[in-house]
Amino acid sequence: MRILVVEDNVTLANGLAAVLRGSGYAVDIVGDGASAVAVxxxxxxxxxxxxxxxxxxxxxxxxxTMRARQNNASVLILTARSAFEDRVKGLNLGADDYMIKPFDVGELEARVRVLLRRQAGLKAATIAFGDVSFDQNSRSFSAGGISLDLPAREISLLETLFLRAGKVVTKQSIIESLAGFDDDLSANAIEQYVSRLRKRLAPHGLTVRTARGIGYYLEKTQSS
Known part of the structure; x- marks a missing residue:
């Protein structure tokens, strides 16, 4: 999952990015409105x-500008403006949530998770596909009640496929979900992650299939 932080306070922006990256998200930062629109x-x-x-x-x-361009990314407004009119205006323009500075980082993370669930059309915090379950709050996978110990990049890859289980996800979409501006993530690297993930999922009745020339999709290999 990919997040853009638009914040001109460098210390705050870097702190937010560090927290969100620590949760496994790909995070980019821009410091002014014009750059945000361009990106x-x-x-x-x-x-x-x-x-x-x-x-x-x-x-x-x-x-x-985002909404006029039909950009449907979820927007969490984070601001020192506490006036009721500002909140109403932001929500009316298409913001999905609104937080006032100063704020609790844990609450911000929780709200981001809710927005990501909403993006995926999901209501429950925990979803299952076959024998594997995904807890979106902790961003962890388990099978038969036992946690699957996955590296951060593989968690992000499996999350991307899991939220679209049974549907083809293009390689480019996967790269965009996993990589920020400064990450050099190639199609070959994605293939390596997919290969490792297949081995980890094999005992649990799931696999990652290749849609030749397009991308990948998650599929059950046994009835569950």
Whole structure:
């Protein structure tokens, strides 16, 4: 899952990015509204954490431009503006959630998880496919009640496939979900992650199939 943090306070932006990356998300940062609009025009994100008081362009104008361009990424407004009118305006423009600074980082993480579930059309925090379950709050997988010990990149890859189980996910979509601006993640690297994931899933009745020339999809290998 990929997140864009739009925040001109460098210390806060870097702190947020560190926390979210620690949870396994691919996170990018931009520090002004104009850069946010430019990035959002060419890159896909699942969630945008958006400050309102930005250089170059106000955060509400960034949001207005996003929605005018039919960009449906979930938007969490994070701002020092506490006026009721600002909150109403942001929500009316298409924001999905609103937090006032100062804020609790744990609460922000929880709200991001809710937005990601909503993006995937899911209501429950825990979902299952075959014998494998995914707890979206802890971003952990288990089978038969036993935790699957997966490296961070493989968790992100399996999460991307799990939330679209049975549907083909293109290689490019996978790369975009797993990599930030500074990550050099190639199609060959994705193939290596897929190969490792197949071995880990084999005992649990799931596999990652290849849609030749397109991407990958998660499939059951045995009735569950």
């Amino acid at each position: 959002l025009a060419t890159e896909r994100f699942d969630v945008v954490v958006l400050d309102l008081n930005l250089p170059e362009m106000d955060g509400l104008d960034v949001l207005r």
